[in-house]
Amino acid sequence: MDPACDVLIIGGGIAGLSLASELAERRGSGAGIVLVEAEPVLAQHTSGRSAEQLIPSYGPAPVRELTGATVARLLDPRPAPPRPLAWPSRMVLVGTEERLRAEAAPGMQPLSRAELVELCPELACSPADTVEAGRLDGTSVRTDAAALVAWHRDRAAAAGARLLTGAPVTAAEPDGAGWRVVAGAHRLRARQVVVAAGAWADEVAARFGAAPLGLQPLRRTAALVRLAKPLAPDHPMVVAADHGWYYRRAGDGALVSPSEAVPSEPCDAQPVLEDVEDLMARLNTVTSLGATAIERAWTGLRTESPDGVPVCGFDRAVPGVLWLAGQSGYGFQTSTAMARAAADLLLDGAVGPWCAPGTAAALAPGRFRADPGSA
Numbered sequence: 001m002d003p004a005c006d007v008l009i010i011g012g013g014i015a016g017l018s019l020a021s022e023l024a025e026r027r028g029s030g031a032g033i034v035l036v037e038a039e040p041v042l043a044q045h046t047s048g049r050s051a052e053q054l055i056p057s058y059g060p061a062p063v064r065e066l067t068g069a070t071v072a073r074l075l076d077p078r079p080a081p082p083r084p085l086a087w088p089s090r091m092v093l094v095g096t097e098e099r100l101r102a103e104a105a106p107g108m109q110p111l112s113r114a115e116l117v118e119l120c121p122e123l124a125c126s127p128a129d130t131v132e133a134g135r136l137d138g139t140s141v142r143t144d145a146a147a148l149v150a151w152h153r154d155r156a157a158a159a160g161a162r163l164l165t166g167a168p169v170t171a172a173e174p175d176g177a178g179w180r181v182v183a184g185a186h187r188l189r190a191r192q193v194v195v196a197a198g199a200w201a202d203e204v205a206a207r208f209g210a211a212p213l214g215l216q217p218l219r220r221t222a223a224l225v226r227l228a229k230p231l232a233p234d235h236p237m238v239v240a241a242d243h244g245w246y247y248r249r250a251g252d253g254a255l256v257s258p259s260e261a262v263p264s265e266p267c268d269a270q271p272v273l274e275d276v277e278d279l280m281a282r283l284n285t286v287t288s289l290g291a292t293a294i295e296r297a298w299t300g301l302r303t304e305s306p307d308g309v310p311v312c313g314f315d316r317a318v319p320g321v322l323w324l325a326g327q328s329g330y331g332f333q334t335s336t337a338m339a340r341a342a343a344d345l346l347l348d349g350a351v352g353p354w355c356a357p358g359t360a361a362a363l364a365p366g367r368f369r370a371d372p373g374s375a
Contacts, residue, residue, distance in 0.1 A: 228290025
């Protein structure tokens with residue numbers, strides 16, 4: 001039997017690692033914190049396949065608040081990492097005026113078609129009836145996903161947290177003071193358990209007797225493509241308001257995505273080459289990007305809750321189990337603030353006043369329960 005721990009975090013993606021480092025910082029030590037990851041390496045699935053753009057205007061209101069808090073922290077991290085975690089990088093939403101009104105968030109700068117084309121000349125050839133105008137988000141930032149994962153991992157490990165890979169949770173049972181858990185070759189005792197298992201969260205929580213929340217993994221593909229002419233270094237990310245595609249500069253080429261949301265079982269998702277080829281053809285029709293070849297493609301699973309808002313809170317029907325899941329396509333952009341909220345709950349029993357009460361309530365897993373006593 002491995003030594004007992006105060007908090008067992010299940011899942012070594014950005015959600016679990018963010019929480020491990022937050023707890024280690026708040027407690028002044030990582031002692032008593034154990035993170036288990038089923039795969040042989042951390043951040044192997046969706047967290048290793050991020051588009052690396054944090055967009056404060058993207059998503060429902062609770063997500064936008066969490067994104068703002070995350071961005072503020074990553075622009076001024078303490079302690080400072082070896083290389084920047086985030087830096088300003090604009091995003092522009094494009095489409096018909098009707099779709100822009102429906103999708104744009106407060107504070108975005110309206111752009112006429114002429115202003116949009118001046119900012120993004122490759123859109124000059126786009127059909128005027130489908131790309132009528134734009135909305136500019138000047139608060140958007142880029143992030144270095146690998147650097148962010150490493151920063152959280154290193155902070156947690158340096159403080160004494162144990163990060164165990166190749167350790168899938170196969171059994172769990174209550175022991176009166178918490179849980180006895182089998183994770184790979186490890187036999188653990190934990191006072192509190194955090195389910196941060198991404199696409200596998202419902203499945204893992206079931207081992208503790210928790211009812212599923214109805215989390216749905218959704219496939220999303222991205223690719224690096226070559227361009228006939230590189231985009232300018234300060235070129236904004238361009239996102240279609242109808243969710244049909246997005247692209248941003250990536251070296252001399254571009255990172256592109258069809259923005260699909262195809263339901264999937266939890267798995268190591270792989271790209272569908274035809275989807276990327278179709279996207280290249282479409283982008284070459286609506287823009288003058290001149291995408292010429294696919295250099296690399298990948299697919300991740302964005303796990304979404306039934307209402308599209310992430311989940312952070314205790315399962316009232318199963319004592320000692322906290323959900324940290326359903327971040328959907330907002331994982332990196334909400335992860336730091338979500339970790340802060342989860343740490344508040346684990347250490348203090350309630351989310352602190354830094355987070356609006358309505359947002360904290362919107363994250364609670366009890367919103368999916370018929371039992372009015374759950375939260």
